[in-house]
Amino acid sequence: MLDYAAVFIFALTGALVASRAQLDIVGFLFIGALTAVGGGTLRDMILNRDQVFWVADPMMITVACVAAILVFFTAHLLESRLKAIEWLDAAALSVAVPAGVGAALATGQSWGVVLIMGVITGCFGGLMRDVVCNEVPLVLKKGQLYVTAAFAGSAVAVLVLETGGRTGLALLACAGATFVLRAGALMFGWQLPVYRSRPPRA
Amino acid sequence: MLDYAAVFIFALTGALVASRAQLDIVGFLFIGALTAVGGGTLRDMILNRDQVFWVADPMMITVACVAAILVFFTAHLLESRLKAIEWLDAAALSVAVPAGVGAALATGQSWGVVLIMGVITGCFGGLMRDVVCNEVPLVLKKGQLYVTAAFAGSAVAVLVLETGGRTGLALLACAGATFVLRAGALMFGWQLPVYRSRPPRA
Amino acid sequence: MLDYAAVFIFALTGALVASRAQLDIVGFLFIGALTAVGGGTLRDMILNRDQVFWVADPMMITVACVAAILVFFTAHLLESRLKAIEWLDAAALSVAVPAGVGAALATGQSWGVVLIMGVITGCFGGLMRDVVCNEVPLVLKKGQLYVTAAFAGSAVAVLVLETGGRTGLALLACAGATFVLRAGALMFGWQLPVYRSRPPRA
Numbered sequence: 001m002l003d004y005a006a007v008f009i010f011a012l013t014g015a016l017v018a019s020r021a022q023l024d025i026v027g028f029l030f031i032g033a034l035t036a037v038g039g040g041t042l043r044d045m046i047l048n049r050d051q052v053f054w055v056a057d058p059m060m061i062t063v064a065c066v067a068a069i070l071v072f073f074t075a076h077l078l079e080s081r082l083k084a085i086e087w088l089d090a091a092a093l094s095v096a097v098p099a100g101v102g103a104a105l106a107t108g109q110s111w112g113v114v115l116i117m118g119v120i121t122g123c124f125g126g127l128m129r130d131v132v133c134n135e136v137p138l139v140l141k142k143g144q145l146y147v148t149a150a151f152a153g154s155a156v157a158v159l160v161l162e163t164g165g166r167t168g169l170a171l172l173a174c175a176g177a178t179f180v181l182r183a184g185a186l187m188f189g190w191q192l193p194v195y196r197s198r199p200p201r202a
Numbered sequence: 203m204l205d206y207a208a209v210f211i212f213a214l215t216g217a218l219v220a221s222r223a224q225l226d227i228v229g230f231l232f233i234g235a236l237t238a239v240g241g242g243t244l245r246d247m248i249l250n251r252d253q254v255f256w257v258a259d260p261m262m263i264t265v266a267c268v269a270a271i272l273v274f275f276t277a278h279l280l281e282s283r284l285k286a287i288e289w290l291d292a293a294a295l296s297v298a299v300p301a302g303v304g305a306a307l308a309t310g311q312s313w314g315v316v317l318i319m320g321v322i323t324g325c326f327g328g329l330m331r332d333v334v335c336n337e338v339p340l341v342l343k344k345g346q347l348y349v350t351a352a353f354a355g356s357a358v359a360v361l362v363l364e365t366g367g368r369t370g371l372a373l374l375a376c377a378g379a380t381f382v383l384r385a386g387a388l389m390f391g392w393q394l395p396v397y398r399s400r401p402p403r404a
Numbered sequence: 405m406l407d408y409a410a411v412f413i414f415a416l417t418g419a420l421v422a423s424r425a426q427l428d429i430v431g432f433l434f435i436g437a438l439t440a441v442g443g444g445t446l447r448d449m450i451l452n453r454d455q456v457f458w459v460a461d462p463m464m465i466t467v468a469c470v471a472a473i474l475v476f477f478t479a480h481l482l483e484s485r486l487k488a489i490e491w492l493d494a495a496a497l498s499v500a501v502p503a504g505v506g507a508a509l510a511t512g513q514s515w516g517v518v519l520i521m522g523v524i525t526g527c528f529g530g531l532m533r534d535v536v537c538n539e540v541p542l543v544l545k546k547g548q549l550y551v552t553a554a555f556a557g558s559a560v561a562v563l564v565l566e567t568g569g570r571t572g573l574a575l576l577a578c579a580g581a582t583f584v585l586r587a588g589a590l591m592f593g594w595q596l597p598v599y600r601s602r603p604p605r606a
Contacts, residue, residue: 021342024394026350030321030341045247045449046456052248058314112462119434131333131535133342139434140425140537148430192428223544226596228552232523232543247449254450260516333535335544 009092011036011064015071032068039125094179097122098171118154145185153178211294213238213266217273234270241327296381300373320356347387355380413496415440415468419475436472443529498583502575522558549589557582
């Protein structure tokens with residue numbers, strides 16, 4: 001379930017970026033699917049699972065395609081596509097991070113690896129989308145708390161598990177922590193101090 | 203055989219892009235090999251095959267290197283390198299897509315996965331070449347029918363197989379459909395309607 | 405040991421690039437870790453090893469994080485971060501290439517594959533760092549002998565092994581050859597002739 005939701009919402013963001021790049025319908029499908037399954041694919045390849053999740057369940061790809069088609073016919077109704085991308089991406093991140101944590105737990109990894117898999121599953125789909133479409137990666141934009149939210153969410157999940165909490169609770173807390181941090185950054189400009197002891201170089 | 207041909211032609215396109223970036227001979231080899239085996243490597247990693255195709259058969263890399271060296275000494279004879287890149291890339295795409303479809307069939311995947319593997323094998327080598335060399339990805343350029351051609355070719359292969367056709371025929375039809383669509387886009391400007399309900403944003 | 409050293413030094417370069425991009429501490433960790441383990445992760449996925457090296461030994465990630473934090477608090481002491489990045493990257497390359505060669509030998513690959521794994525392990529971490537941070541990839545900059553040094557180092561290792569030398573000696577010679585070439589390029593501007601029969605195109 002978590003996987004389906006994350007795939008659907010990430011595909012929406014990918015298709016919205018495709019609309020900004022004025023691609024055709026197949027471009028929407030391509031970028032939508034890349035964003036939707038990119039992070040989880042990398043996770044599964046690194047964990048060397050028998051099958052990447054969408055090879056085991058191709059319905060995942062169908063879900064991503066439905067999302068991309070939906071955006072192709074409705075994106076013009078949005079007032080600000082950039083805002084929609086940011087908020088949908090925040091929602092997708094909050095679902096993808098616990099999905100990644102859950103997948104890592106299912107293969108019995110140590111907590112350090114579980115933590116990293118949450119971050120990878122959450123961040124790399126959007127990172128691939130932005131690199132391919134030549135947008136500044138959200139991951140790197142200042143004052144976004146992007147990786148930080150994914151990292152904190154994963155850490156919360158690990159904490160809950162280590163203190164004896166059940167998996168379901170851990171994933172719920174993970175989603176909540178991720179969303180609150182990311183939403184705080186979007187709404188109130190929450191951020192960590194950035195490195196700025198000198199002006200940037202060319 | 204299909205694999206060798208796709209590797210050779212994609213390596214030619216990679217080396218031509220390297221010539222536009224004025225790299226040295228090792229740069230030609232690097233970009234040529236990356237383009238040549240990038241898509242198939244990703245395919246094999248996702249399918250979790252025992253060995254990536256060029257690890258099983260390092261002659262593949264040799265073929266790519268021969269192509270890169272050939273271009274290093276002859277690229278100046280071309281009148282338009284950009285045109286040559288586009289047409290060679292179209293040829294490589296028409297060979298790589300059926301190669302990907304064939305590889306996926308050999309591991310007994312469902313037709314949805316077969317379709318996607320055709321697209322991945324065809325499109326990601328060129329995509330990596332363009333991202334690394336900082337060119338606008340051909341995959342995303344308007345009016346190129348790039349992913350569309352790969353997608354349609356894969357779909358034709360699946361259709362032929364599902365209606366009882368033999369594998370050889372399916373791969374041939376796949377190559378033909380891919381090339382016709384891509385060549386039509388290059389020669390006659392065929393394209394799908396693009397998303398353009400609003401001006402692009404910065 | 406080689407792996408730890410390569411991870412540490414590459415993480416330093418990644419964190420320095422993060423400082424040029426004015427990221428926050430989590431950004432330092434993210435780019436540092438990506439640079440540190442990117443090349444080796446790709447190597448292990450291509451070789452289909454049972455476990456990616458840092459999944460088998462998560463201490464690797466800790467080492468990368470220590471390096472990133474170190475840079476976060478000391479980067480302002482450097483006179484030229486660009487110079488520091490180049491020299492540290494040269495050191496990391498000289499350690500990562502033999503590490504990659506060693507890993508490929510351990511899985512019993514043919515010498516062609518061993519050679520390529522040296523290049524991949526050495527070059528792709530830095531390449532991912534530069535692509536994600538939108539810097540011109542060092543791999544592609546003119547007059548850097550970057551891939552060339554990695555390639556020559558790997559070739560030296562293969563040569564030593566093929567002529568009956570022991571593994572330890574081969575890896576040492578590999579590190580030496582890589583560093584000498586890269587340092588020569590940085591200090592004396594050594595380079596291979598570049599392809600330049602025509603002006604570059606837009």
